[in-house]
Amino acid sequence: MSEFKFGFSAPDPDDGRGKDDKSGAGDPNQQPNPFDAFGQLGQMLSQLGQMMSQAGSSTGPVNYDLAKQIAVQKLGGVGFAADQGKAVADAVHLAEMWLDPATTLPAGATTTTAWTARDWVDATLPTWRRLCDPVAQRMSGAWVEALPAEAKQQAGPLLAMVGQMGGMAFGSQLGQALAQLAGEVQTSSDIGLPLGPEGVAALLPANVEEFTKGLERPSSEVLVYLAAREAAHQRLYAHVPWLRQRMLGSVEEFAGGIKIDTAALEQLAGQFDPTNPESLEQAMQSGMLEPQTTPEQQAALTRLETLLALVEGWVDVVVADAVGDRLPGAEALRETLRRRRASGGPAEQTFATLVGLELRPRRLRAAAALWRLVTDQHGMDVRDGLWAHPDLLPTTEDLDDPMEFAERLGAADVDPIAELRKTEPQAEPKPEGGDEGTSG
Incomplete structure (x- = not known):
């Protein structure tokens, strides 16, 4: 950053001052600078200007340019070897063959790839934008409205910057959260949501290798098991057309209806210092705005x-049925991943902070038990x-009593799709004798 105040030029090197005398106090004839009183304000404006220019040109409730910058800087340049990329492709290919007899849904991935952590950030950022915008929009709008009239008057021309500062604060939080998450996920579907592009099965070799270190299993075995999970997710999201929209839409619906604690917001707004760019982010991290x-x-x-x-x-x-006895450590890997998903981690922290919810399949074991029962009894x-x-x-109630749900399916003894279609409006039958307007 330049050492000169915003809006002022550098002093004349020939003005007679010594190199170490920047104040003019040593010269009794030196007149006081009438602009010294504005030094603090000028420096603050300079800092704001530089910070915003470095944050990119992103507009909206979240500065995604800044989020990406922070995530990439924290992640560094960790990559993977060419043979690891080939190993990912081979693992997904093998997993797809094993999955074919385990489900009626065909392969859903049209592309198989290996990602670095940076690749994961790039590929998932569009979905994070969709998930984070609703709550950020509500928060930023409420923040400006909650500012006391005195604070608005004092802020003056800086008030227009408050929205940008809010976007930067959200962007900073998102960037740090994405960096943490990108350093731990093994696949594009690791947290259950379809974060990546449609039809792309992706694994992160460096993260898989790190995950394998504490498992005492061959890395190739772990890679194939994770590839089978990724491929199974891709089949489900590719061939259940409504699922992707319903899943992401549910998160959007939750975030869009969030209620802000206006009392806490007004309290923090009264303490907000418009000359301190970090004060808004500190307020957001205080926990009072949850x-x-x-x-x-x-x-x-x-x-x-x-x-x-x-x-x-x-x-x-489905993955348990597909790998069967092919992978000796499959059951141990299954249990490890179950516990990992149930106990929470970076993903839950990310959502709790940015979207207002913990994304955790609390009923995973109950759901797996229900699907197993339905498979064994009905195929x-x-x-x-x-x-x-x-x-x-x-439904949620069916997870409480999977046996009753399975029995209900058996008692119906009909095609559920055919029964569902009976409830849909029927098209008006055409009149006999051909199209309207023709005579018999």
């Missing part, structure tokens, strides 16, 4: 958790057929 969960929000969260559990439970069962055709429409899926 969204309030309303009964409607809790109901939306329950629906989201159930859907996420059903997805993860289905993948759990995988009926099991996979339940994904044809959201109204056919098990």
Whole structure:
């Protein structure tokens, strides 16, 4: 950053001052600088200007340019060897062959690739934008409205910068969270949501290698197991057309209905210092601005958790059937990943901070037990057929009593899709004798 105040030029090197005498105090004839009183304000404006220029030209409630910069800087340049990229392609190919007899859903990935952590950030950022914008929009708008009239008057021309500063604060938080998450995920679908591009099966070799270190299993075995999970997720999201929109839409619905604690917001707004660019981010990290969960929000969260559990439970069962005895450590890997998903981690922290919810399949084991029961009693055709429409899926209550759900399916003894279509409006039959307007 330049050492000169915003809007002022450098002093004349021939003005007679010594190199170490920047104040003019040693010269009794030196007149006081009338602009010294504005030094602090000028320096603050200079800092704001530089910070905003470095943060990129992103507009909106979250500065995604800044988020990406921070994430990339924290991640460094960790890559992977060419043979690791080939190993990923081979693992997914093998996993797809094993999955074919374990589900009626065909392969869903059209592209298989290996990602670095930076690649993961690049590929998933568009989805994070969709998930984070609703709550950030509500927070930033509420923040400006909550500023006392005196603070608005004092801020003056800086008030227009408050929105940008809020976007930068959110961007900073998002960048740090993405860096942490990108350093630990093994696949594009590691947290259950379809974060990556459609049809792209991706694994992160460096993260898989780090994950393998504490498992006492061959790295090739772990890679194939994770590839099978990634491929199973891709099959489900590719061939259940409504699922991607329903999953992401549920998160958007939850975030968009968040209620802000206006009392806490007004308290922090009164303490907000418009001359301190870091004060807004500090306020956001204080915990006082955490969204309030309303009964409607809790109901939306329950629906989201159930859907996420059903997805993860289905993948759990299908992958277990696919790998069978082919991988000696499959059951141990299955249990490790179950515990990892249930205990939470960076993903849950990211969502709790930025979207207001913990994205965790709390009912994973119950969902897996239900899918196993349906598979054993009715076969995988009926099991996979339940994904044809959201109204056919098990509910939260069904997870509490999977036996009753399985018995209900057996008692119906009909095609569930055919029964569902009976409830849809029927088209008006055409008049006999051909098209209207023709005579018999």
